[in-house]
Amino acid sequence: MPELPEVEVSRLGISPHIEGRTIKSVKVHDKRLRWPVPETVHQVEGHVLRSVSRRSKYLLLQTDNGCLILHLGMSGKLRVVPAETTHYKHDHIDIEFDNGQTLRLNDPRRFGALLYSDGDVSGHELLSQLGPEPLTDAFNIDYLFERSRGRSQSVKTFLMDNKVVVGVGNIYANEALFKAGINPKRAAGKISKVRYQKLVPIIKETLASAIELGGTTLKDFTQVDGNPGYFAQKLQVYGRGGKLCMVCSNRLKEIRLGQRSTVYCTQCQR
DNA sequence: AAAGACACCTGTCCGC
DNA sequence: TGCGGACAGGTGTCTT
Incomplete structure (x- = not known):
């Protein structure tokens, strides 16, 4: 989806x-x-x-x-x-x-x-517990940093938690963490504020850019007019496990976090 | 309370 | 060509 x-x-x-x-x-x-x-x-x-x-x-x-x-x-x-x-x-x-x-x-x-x-x-019960929209000011560095304190789960799972922030699914969680240089396995609560300062704008930019390009067409998503979305061409890690990092040519690692496929570069993401 | 596993489905792809 | 198994963009619910 x-x-x-x-x-x-x-x-x-x-x-x-x-x-x-x-x-x-x-x-x-x-x-x-x-x-x-x-x-x-x-x-x-x-x-x-x-x-x-x-x-x-x-x-x-x-x-x-x-x-x-x-x-x-x-x-x-x-x-x-x-x-x-x-x-x-x-x-x-x-x-x-x-x-x-x-x-x-x-x-x-x-x-x-x-x-x-x-x-x-x-x-409505499905909507009332949801976190902020990622493209609004309610989703900001202070908010995400504070929410992360004390949490031992991986930062990627944390970002994909709808009570923390909505709309960050598996593709864009992978992509944003790559661009921010953060290892997706790292505990959310142990990441410095400086790193969240980098991550939050990257999440916003990644999502906004994907919307502008008409979304990501993988197998079957199309825009309402039947045309594909073009963000797939921008993907740097999602779906590229075992291939070479576009930045450093290291081989990308693929693991599972919260039963979701997770791809990252052990060189670029620490 | 938090974190993880599981369940819900069909279609597709890959290896044999 | 066929078959079994793994996997896929999400998320509510159950179990630790």
Whole structure:
């Protein structure tokens, strides 16, 4: 899936087509997602879609009668297609609009979700415990440094903890730690403030750059228009275990941290 | 409370 | 060409 940049690219891709339009229907072809799609998603039918926003990797489709919460899991993809377009394998949801456009969710692995919230969506149980957005001022050096104190877990696992900061998934955690010269195995609580001063802006730049380039296309992520994301060409360590470091030509090491593949350079990252 | 393991799925790729 | 096994962008839940 989509890490934060891919979700944001999806949001930017769909919103011009559907924002301000009235939702004609929500068609559930296959309700088997991470949680069964609830009947309450039909509450939005007949109402105007006021905004498409994002919190963490959740897309929030706010109407004047509640909010749809959409998550893409590992393999979810969104496309905007003309009404009545035939649906195929793993097409789970069609949200049809009054302008003849349909927002279609395809998700082979079914780790994605579509839920409904009728109240203040920020208080929803999936959202209320989340850490700050990485591209806001709430995510800053002092904050991350303080949160890290006393933590024995690896800095990479720490960065990927949604209660610490949202949106830093496996690709960008690997990339940011490489650029910051930090060994991903190092205990988060034992890293100096000077090093967090370097790391925080790098995380922001890495994510922002990935959004600008349309995200990272690995196997199957595409932008809503079907074009690939171009950040894959910028990856320096992710997916390159055993290959040579682009900076020092040392052979990159691949290990597992928190059951996620972790690639780093033992020369450049200490 | 914190850290780690596990589970949920299908598709793809690699070695035999 | 087929088959088994490992692995993949996430994250809630359970166990230590």
